[in-house]
Structure formats: structure tokens, C-alpha cells
Amino acid sequence: MKKLLIVGAGGFGRELYAWAGHHPACGREWELAGFLDDNADALASFGSFAPVRPLAGHRPSADTVYLCGVGMPALKEKLVTPLLAAGAEFLTFVHPQALVGARVRLGKGVVLCPGAVVSVDIDLGDFVMVNLNCTIGHDASLGPWTSLSAQCDITGHVRIADRVFMGSRASVIPRKSVGSRSVVGAGAVVVTDVPADVTVVGIPARIL
Numbered sequence: 001m002k003k004l005l006i007v008g009a010g011g012f013g014r015e016l017y018a019w020a021g022h023h024p025a026c027g028r029e030w031e032l033a034g035f036l037d038d039n040a041d042a043l044a045s046f047g048s049f050a051p052v053r054p055l056a057g058h059r060p061s062a063d064t065v066y067l068c069g070v071g072m073p074a075l076k077e078k079l080v081t082p083l084l085a086a087g088a089e090f091l092t093f094v095h096p097q098a099l100v101g102a103r104v105r106l107g108k109g110v111v112l113c114p115g116a117v118v119s120v121d122i123d124l125g126d127f128v129m130v131n132l133n134c135t136i137g138h139d140a141s142l143g144p145w146t147s148l149s150a151q152c153d154i155t156g157h158v159r160i161a162d163r164v165f166m167g168s169r170a171s172v173i174p175r176k177s178v179g180s181r182s183v184v185g186a187g188a189v190v191v192t193d194v195p196a197d198v199t200v201v202g203i204p205a206r207i208l
Helices: 011-022 073-085
Strands: 002-007 030-036 064-068 104-106 122-124 199-201
Touching: 002 011, 002 073, 011 030, 030 064, 064 073
Parallel strands: 002 030, 002 064, 104 122
Antiparallel strands: none
């Protein structure tokens, strides 16, 4: 049986550790083995419920698989890329309470949390994170490293580029797009295309 390590022992990493314990593969294909994080005391105030190993200098092995427990796209990419280059095997993780429809492509390292709904004819790039109770409508696409916070609503034919971060309850109306590395603030409603490298907030969403 392989060992599962979660990269990052922060808030989302701790949530992902709990979600992983619900997965049918836990105890059958892999077992929870703790976290990779350079803060050795990251779990001290939570009872140190799992081992925390240093990320710096970690060497992947054939008996270990990984999940990324980091939400912010730039940090996620920074921490994961060296592990990939060293041969680390990242799982694509779908919680049993997530709903995935037909003709959905999930890239390497994708994480779908409880309550996520991914309808049909959708493309999720590598290391996309879809948090609690998000909905993604038909014919949408999300680029690699993008993260959706809880309860985001991505509607039909929406194009979300790479490395986008969407805050909780943010939404995008049909056929609109969000450019690379942009941030959509919590509760914002995107009604016009968002260019790359900006932050938008409000209803309707406007560049900050």
C-alpha cells in the first residue's frame, strides 16, 4: 500500500487530509502518511494529529503519492513544480460527495471537494482546485493551477484561464472569461470579460 503525503499543512491542507480519509481508496490503495511543510510546528495547535515532514530536500519515492493542499495558485505551483520534476506522483482526487457528469476531463492533481458539482463537457487543467459546494456548468474550462474557493458558480461556456484565484461565492455569468493570474474577489459577479493580471471585486465585478 502506498503512502499519501499532502503538500502544505495549512488550513486547506488540513481540510484535504480529512476529505482524503473519506475516500474509498484510503486504506485500500494508499494510507494517510502526513504532510510536507517546512513549518515543523504547523499542526502543534491542532494536537499534532499527523506527522509533518520537511518539504525542503524531500525526495519522492515509488511508494508515495501526493496531493496538494495549497489554495493560492502561485504558491501551489512553486511548491509542486520541483516535486513533479523529481518524479512525484500526484493523484487526481474526487471526494465521494462530489458529482461529476459526462465527458469531463480532470487533469493531474485536480482536487474536487465535498459538494462540488461538475456537470458535462468540461475541461479542468492540472492542479485545479474546486472547493466546497462549487458548481461548474456545461462547456466550461479552467486552466492549470486555478483555484475556486467555496461556493463559486462557474456557468455555461465560461473560460477561466490558468493561475486564477476566485474568492468564496464569486460567480461568472455564461460565455464570459477570466484571464491568466487574475483574482476574482469574494462575492464578485463577473458580467464582462476579465483581462489577465488584474483583481476584480463587486457586483458587477470591476477592476480594483
